[in-house]
Amino acid sequence: MKPDEIIGYVDGLDGVLTVRPGPGDDSPELAWGDTFFFYAPDGVMPANTQPFATIVTKNYPGDEESRLDRPDTFRVNVNAGKDNFREWTGHEHREEPAEDVDHSVTDTLFAHPVYGSVGWLAVVNPGPRTEAPTRELLRTAYELAKARYQRRAG
Template sequence: MTIDDITEYLLSLGGVLPVFPEPGGAWPEISWGDSYFYYAPDGVVPTTSQPFATIVTKRYPDEPANDLDRPGAFRVNVAAGRDAFIAWTGHTPGRAPATPAPDDTIHAHPVYGSAAWLAVTNPADRTAAALRELLRTAHTRAAARFERRPG
């Protein structure tokens, strides 16, 4: 799977607002080159919620060491929810080890695992179907939150 494949899939789900920070924009420099996906059918970046999925191409300062600094590496992060997180890690959020995992392996996000986020570095054949399902479920959950919001 490529970043373009994942982006295309996410956009096909409907109501998705992608944010692609780049130089000269309002987003901080550390985010340039990464991708953030919000459920926002109104086209407005929500100020009270996080994206339901992200694609990052570099290690962020608050993360433990990982191998995102190698050429072409990227990680897909998904707000999976408690049930999916437990199903994939065998641990409740906050209890799963935040250790680097091999490419094409679903694992706890190294920083946001405590919030039930899962991650896959360089997804490929082994995780493609499962990752699509996790992304679809995260989209459905984000849509339900959007519909419940006041106003």
């Protein structure tokens, strides 16, 4: 899977706001080139809400384990919920994952190297083994974000 394919898939879900920071939009330069997905049916960036998924194309300070500084390397990060986190990692949501995982391996789902402790999953360069699960996890993350939005809206 390529980033544009993933963006097209998620952006095609009803009510998704896809944010792609870049020069001139008041976003931090560090975020330029990355993609953030929110459930926002009104098309307005939600306040005090985390994205339900992201695509990052570079290392962030304190988040270098995936070695995203390699050519054509990106990571999909997904807040896919407690059940999926447990299914894919064998750990409880919010438990510090005690994994001995190489977070730079491609086409392998794992607990996010920084946000795994709060239930995020990640995959570097999804490929044949992880394409279908990545799509399913993105769909689940979307549904969970939609349900949170609806609960907050009353």
